[in-house]
Amino acid sequence: MVLMVLGEDEVKARSLVARTAGGLRRMGLAMLEQLYPPVCDACGAPLAEGGGLCASCFTQLRPITPPFCPVLGLPFETDEGVGMLSAEAIADPPPFGRARAALAYGEMVGTLVSRLKYGDRVELATFAGG
Ligand SMILES: [Zn+2]
Numbered sequence: 001m002v003l004m005v006l007g008e009d010e011v012k013a014r015s016l017v018a019r020t021a022g023g024l025r026r027m028g029l030a031m032l033e034q035l036y037p038p039v040c041d042a043c044g045a046p047l048a049e050g051g052g053l054c055a056s057c058f059t060q061l062r063p064i065t066p067p068f069c070p071v072l073g074l075p076f077e078t079d080e081g082v083g084m085l086s087a088e089a090i091a092d093p094p095p096f097g098r099a100r101a102a103l104a105y106g107e108m109v110g111t112l113v114s115r116l117k118y119g120d121r122v123e124l125a126t127f128a129g130g
Pocket of ligand 1: 040041042043044045053054055056057058
């Protein structure tokens with residue numbers, strides 16, 4: 001373990017460097033947003049700030065909420081009670097105990113997943129993981 005004792009001047013210098021670096025980073029991001037204005041990850045519509053989806057695309061997402069199969073995570077139309085498995089999980093039991101998806105697979109989700117997997121759009125991993 002190494003302990004360093006910084007003098008007051010050194011602390012001030014490091015603080016100035018950190019503030020300058022933060023300012024340059026913000027300026028760089030602002031310049032990037034001028035060159036490449038933020039757009040919706042799904043449809044390409046302009047966004048006011050940041051990345052993600054526009055309101056129209058966001059409303060098309062269908063989150064999977066209970067009731068669903070406790071093994072495959074497939075959504076049920078009606079609540080069949082705790083522990084009720086889907087027909088798919090009964091007919092062909094998977095080698096895993098439990099799987100979950102946050103969203104029902106649809107055209108837009110498929111597009112986003114394809115762009116992440118095959119389109120070199122690694123920034124979509126933030127959206128997919130979040
Ligand atoms: Zn959109």
